[in-house]
Amino acid sequence: MAKTKIDSNVSIYPMPVVLAGAVVQGKANFLAIGWIARVNYQPPMVAMSLGKRHYTNSGIREHREFSVNFPGVTLLEKTDYCGLVSGREKDKSQLFTLFYGDLKQAPMIQECPLVFACKLVNIVELPSNDLFIGEIVEAYAEEACLTKGAPDIAKMDLFTLTMPDNNYWMIGGKAGKAWEAGRTLMW
Amino acid sequence: MAKTKIDSNVSIYPMPVVLAGAVVQGKANFLAIGWIARVNYQPPMVAMSLGKRHYTNSGIREHREFSVNFPGVTLLEKTDYCGLVSGREKDKSQLFTLFYGDLKQAPMIQECPLVFACKLVNIVELPSNDLFIGEIVEAYAEEACLTKGAPDIAKMDLFTLTMPDNNYWMIGGKAGKAWEAGRTLMW
Numbered sequence: 398m399a400k401t402k403i404d405s406n407v408s409i410y411p412m413p414v415v416l417a418g419a420v421v422q423g424k425a426n427f428l429a430i431g432w433i434a435r436v437n438y439q440p441p442m443v444a445m446s447l448g449k450r451h452y453t454n455s456g457i458r459e460h461r462e463f464s465v466n467f468p469g470v471t472l473l474e475k476t477d478y479c480g481l482v483s484g485r486e487k488d489k490s491q492l493f494t495l496f497y498g499d500l501k502q503a504p505m506i507q508e509c510p511l512v513f514a515c516k517l518v519n520i521v522e523l524p525s526n527d528l529f530i531g532e533i534v535e536a537y538a539e540e541a542c543l544t545k546g547a548p549d550i551a552k553m554d555l556f557t558l559t560m561p562d563n564n565y566w567m568i569g570g571k572a573g574k575a576w577e578a579g580r581t582l583m584w
Numbered sequence: 585m586a587k588t589k590i591d592s593n594v595s596i597y598p599m600p601v602v603l604a605g606a607v608v609q610g611k612a613n614f615l616a617i618g619w620i621a622r623v624n625y626q627p628p629m630v631a632m633s634l635g636k637r638h639y640t641n642s643g644i645r646e647h648r649e650f651s652v653n654f655p656g657v658t659l660l661e662k663t664d665y666c667g668l669v670s671g672r673e674k675d676k677s678q679l680f681t682l683f684y685g686d687l688k689q690a691p692m693i694q695e696c697p698l699v700f701a702c703k704l705v706n707i708v709e710l711p712s713n714d715l716f717i718g719e720i721v722e723a724y725a726e727e728a729c730l731t732k733g734a735p736d737i738a739k740m741d742l743f744t745l746t747m748p749d750n751n752y753w754m755i756g757g758k759a760g761k762a763w764e765a766g767r768t769l770m771w
Contacts, residue, residue, distance in 0.1 A: 400683070400694070400724040403733065406628040407700050407723040409621060410654055410737050411744060411755060413596050434596060434621035436633040437710040441593040444631060444715065446623040467597055470759055477766030496587070507587070513594050521708055521717070523624040528631065530708070530715075536594040537587040546590065550597050550746045556759040557598060557744070559737045563763055567756030568598060572657055572743040575750040579664030 421456030429480030460502035608643030616667030647689035
């Protein structure tokens, strides 16, 4: 295979697409992000990175709570809108039907098949981004999207993101079983 | 929609699948991980979370360098194997053809369509995991997998991961244009 050196500002392929929710200036606000990953197993924690200029950051700092909402493809336009328009300019609190669990500053989106709410644990200050680390304290899923009590991606119609080409993609067919397919190589 | 409260140890859907590479005890070693995201725009940084018990962690701590390798589906079994078997028990340095760029302790996999090498910037100590934050200092891609000089997911045959069902999935068809589809809602 022939390798070429490319720009080091390289993306992760593919990225999940979520709506990060927080209460900013008294109103629920949502930002579309792809820079998110689980980071601790027990207690369950997630980290998400937001550019420092974003409006959402101040709400997370103030209330130390945020939500993570996984939109299905029927919400693609609204999700993309939440990445195009800042809460500084437009009120996004009416875009979705909201509900709250135990964390009253972590607005969750009823139309999303999977949502969870986090307590802020730590903020890692990076040069251009704030990395918010939160403990997942409650999670809710659409009943119809569960298999054996856990979310089933085949039922959620989620989509993924790639950059810098800026495309959303559906999830494809099954490619194999994890922690199993490699057993054929154990010798 | 009818929401049900589920176990808060909830996953991100879907997760990318990469092989994290490091030199441990003088040998290249690779671990399959899905807990990875970009975290800083400029300079480009990535964060990846590894359970503290993993063999790879000590190599990253010692040399302060690591690689991130995106396997195509033809490497699915080998990738899964790298998640099943610890470098403590099996030498994984011969599984792939390796090459090195400027960072001599960041082994990259020739068979992967996209790879990059990182200098360690910070380790965030979490209760059960080490969160390694690295600056991406060099990236290489297969020439045949580029479109306009950037990696093209439609050409790379990557796969994704879901847990706790432990399935790998292909990437599906295009679902829309990011930073564009939501313009219809701008009023």
